[in-house]
Amino acid sequence: MARMQGLAMPSGNRSLLIIAALAGLAAAVLFVVAVNNGDSKTSTGSPVGKDANTVVATKTIPSGAVIQADMVVATKIDDKLLIPDAFSDPAKVVGQMRAKYEISANDQISPSKVGAVATGGQFSSVPEHGSRAVSLKVTQNTAVGGLLTAGDRVDIIGTFKIKDRTLPDGQYILRTKTLLQNVEVLSVGQEHQEPLGATDSSSGNSSSGTSGAVPENVKENPSASTVTLSLTPEQAQVLIAAQETAKTVWTSLRPIGDADPVKIDDHDVIVYE
Secondary structure (H helix, E strand, O other): OOOOOOOOOOHHHHEEEEEHHHHHHHHHHHHHHHHHHHHHHHHHHOOOOOOOEEEOOOEEEOOOOOOOOOEEEEEEEEEHOOOOOOOOHHHHHHEEEEEEOOOOOOEOOOOOOOEOOOOOOEEEEEEEOOOOEEEEEEEOOOHHHOOOOOOOOOEEEEEEEEEOOOOOOEEEEEEEEEEEEEEEEEEEEOOEEEEEOOOOOOOOOOOOOOEEEEEOOHHHHHHHEEEEEOOOOHHHHHHHHHHHHHEEEEEOOOOOOOOOOOOOOEEEEEEEO
């Protein structure tokens, strides 16, 4: 009887076949895992994200206006679009908060845009918590030609006489130095910002917030001899020291919305006594 030949597979070929089968199985498993992960990301990590409650303005809210029920509404938005500390409950703002500056329709409402309605009309209710109101003696020349009004923002610049022993007698250095930047004007003379809640309507700076509500029809006061600024306690010391030691202290008006600090070198000039 003839022997059956060629049916037995060499051991080396069997090993290759087993390896190929295992590789195919591994590829199939990886494919299934990848598909499942993709589905998971689509369902839980998609750009849509989760919905979150927030309070938004239904209309333009004027600066200084007390928030009324028809001015705001609670709505759901993608939590990725939620601004920090946004209110989620209209009851927290209706009748209790006043717009620090004009709020546009559909804007989310947050503590940076509103302040608590004041119970009294004292000027001490205007400075924000942690700040200090400090006055600076000015002339029409040093107060931007008398054109400053409450709610403006200014830089404070001082000129100082500095003795230098290397200079001949009768000469000294006049140094001009920017001391403070982007500080808020609370009042010019007696024309001051009102506490939030002290008036029913006002018109303020719509590009940058103010501590209080800027009075309606605020006007320049060229004859004012002081301006009062909102400062940190440390800035208050700088301003007071400058008034005691500087030859002159000036205000420099900033454009609306320009809050960026600027690196400014001191400017020295040699002058004669």
